[in-house]
Amino acid sequence: MVNLTIFFCWSLEQSSRRQLFEYFSLEQPDDELISYPAQVIVPNVLDIAYQPWGDDPDCREYTVGFIRNGSRPKMALVSYPGSGNTWTRGIIERLSGYFTGSIYAEKNLYIKGFYGEIMPVDCGCTVVQKTHDFQKYDYKPFVNKSAILIIRNPYKALVSYRNFLTTGNNQTASASLTQFTGPGWTKFVTKEIDRWKTILLRWIPKIGHGGILLYEDLLQDKENQFRHLMRYLGLEVDERRLDCVIKHDFSSFKRNSTRSTRNETIRDPFNSVLKGIVDKEIQIVQKALTDYGYELKLTKE
Numbered sequence: 001m002v003n004l005t006i007f008f009c010w011s012l013e014q015s016s017r018r019q020l021f022e023y024f025s026l027e028q029p030d031d032e033l034i035s036y037p038a039q040v041i042v043p044n045v046l047d048i049a050y051q052p053w054g055d056d057p058d059c060r061e062y063t064v065g066f067i068r069n070g071s072r073p074k075m076a077l078v079s080y081p082g083s084g085n086t087w088t089r090g091i092i093e094r095l096s097g098y099f100t101g102s103i104y105a106e107k108n109l110y111i112k113g114f115y116g117e118i119m120p121v122d123c124g125c126t127v128v129q130k131t132h133d134f135q136k137y138d139y140k141p142f143v144n145k146s147a148i149l150i151i152r153n154p155y156k157a158l159v160s161y162r163n164f165l166t167t168g169n170n171q172t173a174s175a176s177l178t179q180f181t182g183p184g185w186t187k188f189v190t191k192e193i194d195r196w197k198t199i200l201l202r203w204i205p206k207i208g209h210g211g212i213l214l215y216e217d218l219l220q221d222k223e224n225q226f227r228h229l230m231r232y233l234g235l236e237v238d239e240r241r242l243d244c245v246i247k248h249d250f251s252s253f254k255r256n257s258t259r260s261t262r263n264e265t266i267r268d269p270f271n272s273v274l275k276g277i278v279d280k281e282i283q284i285v286q287k288a289l290t291d292y293g294y295e296l297k298l299t300k301e
Contacts, residue, residue, distance in 0.1 A: 059244035070124035082160030083152035101126030146208035180269035
């Protein structure tokens, strides 16, 4: 990701502006200008934009910014944690030219360039909004709305989420090997595979005008899957922009796909009992996909 640094003035109400400064630990000078090493100056937070490929003469014309007229309906980008939601957000931003939002307002993602992270989900200024739907409030903003559901092989998603939880919510770090053995790991898998299933079964019937994609397909068949992604978003594909997205790697928020932790390698943290539990839940989700007419094949590995 290109690290753009920006001057901008907030046009929010004073109380909201102060809360944002406090939450994101930003200094507020007397002239109320947030000062960073400058590349552009904008009078309104919605004027923030950046060039994801500024060093490429074939792609530098493209920018990512906010939808300005506030007309975009809410659309969930939902997944079980560890399923590539943040990586997919980055791809969506580069494909569409619009920032994505989130119900979580995660400071570390905002600082790293996901500027839609702090905007209200109903601002109409972001193209999709991230949710993992773990609690009732996660689901409420999107009731009866469209959604894009990202499904990842649960064996890999569970390892990824375990890494996230045990490394201080780090998006890319890997945990110690000890986190994938013993009663703690067994309890985690048993609990979380049920949560994986529950999230998917809740959303599969409620996709609306969106769609369902397998994370593994997004990685292996980029051009076709990115076209599906744009169709689910209801947006036209810019062919040259699509070429730029495929050309430029975006892996800042994608862990190494091998099951490794620091200098150790996890041969297979799932014993036969855990595999039986996980495979059973995969079968249930696969049946739901088939019943609702989705020709997607979940893998067991």
